[in-house]
Amino acid sequence: MTFDERLRNVSVIGAAGKMGSGIALLLAQEMAKQKLKPENKNVPYRLNLIDVNDVALDGLQTYLKGQLIKAGEKTTVLLRDLYKNREDLVENYDVIAAFVDDAMSLFRLGTDLGMAKNSHIIFEAVVEDKNIKVDLLKKLDQLTGKDAVYFTNTSSIPINVLNREANLGGRIIGFHFYNPPAVQKLAELIAADQTKPELKEMSLELAKRLRKTIVPSNDIAGFIGNGHFLRDGLHAIREAKKLADEYTLPGAIYIMNKVSQDLLVRPMGIFQLIDYVGVNVYQCISETVSGYIKGENLKDDLLAKMIQKKVLGGQRADGSQKDGFLKYEKGRPAGVYDLEKSEYKMFDPSGWSGEIDKKLGDYPKGIVPWRNLLMDPKKDEKLTVYFKNLNASNTLGAKLAKAYLKNSKEIGEFLVKSGVAKSAQDVNNVLLNGFYHLYGPINDYI
């Protein structure tokens, strides 16, 4: 069976989740394009969107429609060509609406796993729990009669483990999208030892069609992306704990978040990123990876304490940020959680946070916010100048930033040395394309 034939019936399990819905959106666009080809005129195409959460499935349809309209608006040149033989579709509005209708007609939504019975490709994007995933994969494989291939979106569980425990005989590969899947250019590709060569080929073809940049990662828990993110976050948590004596824990979290965003010129601070991913998801990654990697402490009790207080971060169905380590107002950090008082301490530029800003010291010359550099063709030159000034600076902020950069670089080098990544370039590519960083962790800036 060819890849195109397989693409006629696809299922996404966990489709109402953040990752699943994004994967569904990408697949819908590709499948709709296939369906519109003249040679596929009478071929039925199905995209089964399955999730245990019936309420969330309600919102999924609305979400997908909105996103498909946006996608259509961005690819109208292509759509006008796809529909060139439809005399009734004349204006941009007409072709975009037709495309949305055609894509929406692919969907079958439901909670019944049996819907996946005739699927030849199955995307798994359920909760990051090995036992749940193994159980699910076993059930699916019984349903599909051992014909389907599986793309798992796990971000930390070794694919060899899933393959072995679900007895899939190599019909599984790790295809790890980044959040949000429709936006982030990266997909990490992780093959198990037994993964069939044709499945690797399919993955590359799929990545091409979904316009994703593939970075291969070896099958070591956490892979490259979370391998870096987990350790990067733990560094911030541990530094914060050290700073807590002098600045209190909320003050220290404020410091590390600010340093990692402003002085490292990243899109968001590290605690904001943990909130974005979800404190509980981050904890889950920490637990999972810790289970497979020995001799390295990859846990911290601060996470459990936050979860105990039900401070979880993550996002609402509309994409807005829930409060976690930080409190958000209009999507921007406005306060920081105080574990002792079980409440948020709001930023106060004329009070406590202003005092901390003073202690962090003046920013080095040449600093430019991440957003302003993003599209700047001279960004590399500007970063070189800025980091040179950062190296020469000895403020508290600069010291913390330098230690942070050094740690991030060491993580990157460790990922290469320990065989997770094939090269420094692969590590850098993951951070550039999956985390929107402007520079890779393995660099000469520090």
Added chain:
Amino acid sequence: MKKLRKPVYATAGYNTVSFGSGRKEFNPKKPRPGLEEYITEAGKGVIAQINDVNNIDEGIISNFMAARFNRQGNLAAMIPMIHPSLEYKPCTRVEGACGSGGLGLYTSVKSILSDVSDVVLTIGVEVQNTVKAVYGADILAGAGHYRTERKEGHVYFFPAKFSDRAGACYDKFGYDYMRKGMAHWYVHAITNARKNPKAQEYHNTIEDLLAAGMTPPNPNVFCEHINVYDCSKVSDGASALIFASEEGLKKIGIDKKYAIEVVGWGQSQADISKKPEEPTRLTTTRRSVEKAYEMSGLGPKDIGVLEVHDCFTIGGLLHLEATGVVGYGEGAAFVAEGKTAMDGEMPTNPTGGLVGFGHYTGGTGTRQAVDLVHQLTGKAGDCQVKINSNRPYGMLISMGGNDRTVTCMIFRRAA
């Protein structure tokens, strides 16, 4: 040669801000003024300059596509919103795509000449930021022929039409020569707009304008032969002024030194269902200009300030050529040599033109007339060009569609 049977004057001009992307205060997610607010602001701006609103005999409103941008027709009925005294006055809406404004001027002049009215309030308006650009392109494509052109047309229908013209000029005169001329037109437009607080590009902070203008066209992102800097932006805004007879001027209490006089015009209509006969020339525009020269007995050497319809930089260059100010194919060199600058050989679009000031399509011709009132009466502020007594005339060209509906009008200071 047709002569005016009596003098017709224009005065009391008012432009709103040309609003849209580029303005600091523009936020597509926030509510914005609509047709009602723009029409009222422009109308009141005129009324404030005359002695008594009751002396207005008639209203003309120019607009292209409010029926689609704003889901609003019957725009003539918006004129009485400006002031209660305008209730029950005769009002007419005119439409000729992006040349609607020019038709509004032409219609107003005819009304004075026919003795129907002594004082006409002429308004032009368009509010386009109501839809995303990809749908706005559908709406503006209505200036072309829907039945024969739209299906095969580009996503960005009109930019592609002028991209085709640019491509034909590249073939004829060389890519580098034309590209440089178009980029210089952009530099020229933004430089002038930065002097005008109401211009859409007033806040433009691009350091290297020429480099931006030279951006190579990328058909994967936009059009084959033009880049986004070659295009006027999506604008909201309105302009208004008074056309009056000799008696009308007296009635509204305006001294002639604050008025300009119409000395000639030409209006020409090409067949919308036919393709332009020559992509490197604007032949309909040329006909309109010739008519205006003939009526006024003037030629390009008499013109001291020019307002051309540069919906695209290539359009600006071709308009220059159509006026006879420069020869065929010479527009690009003329602008690159700085000759369109405010102190240049032929000051052109001193407030920024469509690329710099903005292009609220149906109101642009009206805006051009307001700017000529300001220029020729010395009221143009930082955008004022020096008007020499040996060539005291100002000329405007208002174009609808791909050189289909074109009005040219020539004025001089009334006293």
